[in-house]
Amino acid sequence: xxxxxxxxxxxxxxxxxxxxxxxxxxxxxxxxxxxxxxxxxxxxxxxxxxxxxxxxxxxxxxxxxxxxxxxxxxxxxxxxxxxxxxxxxxxxxxxxxxxxxxxxxxxxxxxxxxxxxxxxxxxxxxxxxxxxxxxxxxxxxxxxxxxxxxxxxxxxxxxxxxxxxxxxxxxxxxxxxxxxxxxxxxxxxxxxxxxxxxxxxxxxxxxxxxxxxxxxxxxxxxxxxxxxxxxxxxxxxxxxxxxxxxxxxxxxxxxxxxxxxxxxxxxxxxxxxxxxxxxxxxxxxxxxxxxxxxxxxxxxxxxxxxxxxxxxxxxxxxxxxxxxxxxxxxxxxxxxxxxxxxxxxxxxxxxxxxxxxxxxxxxxx
Numbered sequence: 412x413x414x415x416x417x418x419x420x421x422x423x424x425x426x427x428x429x430x431x432x433x434x435x436x437x438x439x440x441x442x443x444x445x446x447x448x449x450x451x452x453x454x455x456x457x458x459x460x461x462x463x464x465x466x467x468x469x470x471x472x473x474x475x476x477x478x479x480x481x482x483x484x485x486x487x488x489x490x491x492x493x494x495x496x497x498x499x500x501x502x503x504x505x506x507x508x509x510x511x512x513x514x515x516x517x518x519x520x521x522x523x524x525x526x527x528x529x530x531x532x533x534x535x536x537x538x539x540x541x542x543x544x545x546x547x548x549x550x551x552x553x554x555x556x557x558x559x560x561x562x563x564x565x566x567x568x569x570x571x572x573x574x575x576x577x578x579x580x581x582x583x584x585x586x587x588x589x590x591x592x593x594x595x596x597x598x599x600x601x602x603x604x605x606x607x608x609x610x611x612x613x614x615x616x617x618x619x620x621x622x623x624x625x626x627x628x629x630x631x632x633x634x635x636x637x638x639x640x641x642x643x644x645x646x647x648x649x650x651x652x653x654x655x656x657x658x659x660x661x662x663x664x665x666x667x668x669x670x671x672x673x674x675x676x677x678x679x680x681x682x683x684x685x686x687x688x689x690x691x692x693x694x695x696x697x698x699x700x701x702x703x704x705x706x707x708x709x710x711x712x713x714x715x716x717x718x719x720x721x722x723x724x725x726x727x728x729x730x731x732x733x734x735x736x737x738x739x740x741x742x743x744x745x746x747x748x749x750x751x752x753x754x755x756x757x758x759x760x761x762x763x764x765x766x767x768x769x770x771x772x773x774x775x776x
Contacts, residue, residue, distance in 0.1 A: 419625045419632070420642035421610060422450025423761060424751035427768035428640050430613040430776065432712075440636065441614060442623040447607070448614060450722075451490050452761065454605030459702045460695045461605035465720070466661060466710060467678055467692050470604060471599035472762035478598040480765060484609040485602035490697055492599070493591040494678040494690075498558045504591050505680065506584040507555055515554055517625045521587035527769060528552045546577035551585055562684035565711050566644060568725075576727060599696045642751035647736045651717075653736045656756055658721035662711040664688075673705050687711055730732045 415437035418425045426448070429439050447453055451465035469492045472478055496503040504510035512524040531552030540546035543564060543578075547556040560580070561572055568575055586596065602609055625632050625643065633639070641648055646656045677696035681688060686707040691775055695705050724730065734756040741749045748772055752759045759767070 412635065414438050414636035416440070416638050416640060417442065417632055418640045420444075420450065420751065421448045421614065421619065422473045422642060422751060422763045423452055423610070424768045425640060425642045426613040427765060428750070428772055429617045431769070431772035433617055433773075435772075439617050441617055441619045442625060443619065443621050443633065444624040448621070449607045449610040451722075452606040452610070454607050456605065456638075457702055457706055458704065458771035460664070460704075460706050461698055461700075462694050462706055462708070463606075463692065463697070464663075466663070466722070467697070468761065469594075469599065469601060469697075470761050471594040471596040473596050473598070474762060474766065475598070477689050477762045477765045477769075479501070480769070481602075481609065481761075484612045485604065485606075487600035488603050488698065490599070490601045490699075491528075492593040492678070493676070494680055495591060495676050496559050496563075496680045496682050496684045498562075503559060505559070506586060506591075506593050507551060507559070508586040508591065509589045510591060511555070511559075515558070524587055528555075540577045542573045542774045543575035543577055543580050544572040547572070547580045550580065553627075559682050561682075563680060563682040563689055565684055566687070566689050567723075569712065569714055603698065607700075637746065640658070641747060641749050642754050644753045645734070645741060645756060647717075647747075647748055648754075649737055649740060654733055655717065656733055656737075657725040657730055658715040659723040660713050660715040660719040661722050661723065662713050664709045664711070666707050666709075668705050668707060669703070671701075671703055671705060673707055721753060724752075724758060726757075730756070 416432055418429050418439060418441045421441050421443040421643050425441060429441050433439050452468050454461045455464055455657065469490065470487065484659070494505045496505050503514050509521065509524060512527070516527050518524045518527055528551055531554060531607050532549060535548050537545045537549040540549050544556070547560050550583050564572055564575065584593065620673050626647070644656065674691060676693065678690055678692055681689045688711045690710050692708045692710065693705055694708070695702060748771070749755065750767060751764065
């Protein structure tokens with residue numbers, strides 16, 4: 412064998428594995444089907460603005476070990492995620508907090524806001540929510556659901572809220588303080604100079620082949636290394652023998668605007684259903700850069716098909732059962748390891764990926 416490890420994919424999971432295994436003295440080859448490194452955290456400098464090419468990536472964690480680790484590869488700024496929601500031309504603060512409640516109802520105290528939410532919840536008498544709509548109303552009442560959740564969620568998932576499982580809404584924060592910080596995590600920010608440099612530093616002394624698809628010469632790559640770390644879709648690895656796992660995908664439309672500031676915020680969500688995109692990202696606000704122009708990205712959710720970029724796994728019962736079939740085979744592999752969001756059919760935040768990759772490589776000899 413020419414290599415100790417072949418790593419398929421140069422995203423965060425694969426790149427950390429390569430970096431850590433290289434430190435242990437192993438000979439590594441990373442192959443990447445795209446023409447660039449870094450997977451979906453890839454950022455591209457466009458006349459002084461770092462554009463998040465595959466959607467906004469905001470790093471946040473409570474794990475100091477993870478924070479210290481990622482800061483070895485870049486200095487992070489103090490960016491705080493404070494998105495705004497636009498519903499029929501009116502603006503609301505996110506996450507749901509006292510600013511939001513004041514904008515909706517004119518209430519000024521937590522007691523008044525809680526009373527308003529409880530008043531709306533009692534009208535529906537939902538004890539055991541059966542779908543996302545019932546879960547949302549049981550948590551925060553009808554007004555917030557209809558103005559800030561319903562349209563956005565139905566666009567995002569391509570399904571009616573009454574056809575979506577309740578758990579999807581569980582991670583939305585609700586606060587009775589005037590705090591627009593979306594994340595509660597102690598550490599958060601964005602690397603100064605973008606994310607791509609992080610991966611470039613991780614892979615600095617590792618052999619890399621871009622524009623190289625594992626499946627174009629599968630047999631060669633299966634025999635080129637003693638072990639393989641595969642970060643692509645697990646069902647594709649097994650030729651979809653049990654069926655295809657489902658995802659939602661995204662389409663991005665970028666626009667350069669000859670003015671220094673378009674919307675005044677990094678992320679503005681458009682929560683009404685009739686507007687086809689879910690949000691507009693203005694990239695310069697991630698880095699606080701001073702340019703005479705700005706770049707925005709409109710993010711359109713879309714149905715996924717094989718060949719499209721897979722963003723959000725559809726974690727319903729059907730797909731969960733299908734994934735378990737593939738996982739059962741994968742768990743019995745002796746020389747092939749599966750890791751990352753596509754190989755594990757799970758939506759991971761970046762700090763979760765780092766934890767998983769470090770724990771995984773620590774177990775390898």
